[in-house]
Amino acid sequence: MIEFTCNEGTKRAQLDNLTLAYSGAYRRCTDPHARRMGSALRSASSQLWTAGGPENVAASVRAAQLAMLAVQPVKLSCGTNAYLREARSDVNGAIGYEMGDSDELAEDIRPLDEVAEVFWYRGDDKHGRAAIAVLCIIERLLAAEVQ
DSSP states (O other): OOOOOOOOHHHHHHHHHHHHHHHHHHHHHHHHHHHHHHHHHHHHHHHHHOOOOOHHHHHHHHHHHHHHHSSOOOOOOOOOOOHHHHHHHHHHHHHHHTTTTTOOOOTTTTHHHHHHHHHHHHHHHHHHHHHHHHHHHHHHHHHHHOO
């Protein structure tokens, strides 16, 4: 059996490839809102990469993947399944716990929260999972700031 290890160098190469692909997709995207969402996710990716650590590096790559999804054309569909609705509720609860008593979202977190909402309301499972992934990235950013 071949053992696959994903070290930081592999993640860096993956992030570089995603950045290159994102640049082209961003230029082709005509929706200014989608471009802002992609930019917010790319910014989160950079922040997480800079924070370092295996969890942050993995979240950085995931944020770059979601940035690509944000700038791609979308076909709206009819609704996410109940499992995804429950998962979203769980992650939102974890974010509330991380934030403590703070009612105000940090300036770098607010755009990501808006991205999660847009992904969620696009309505299909693919975008529902993407919304949950964005919420997990927010949670990771909050945890990295606390440390």
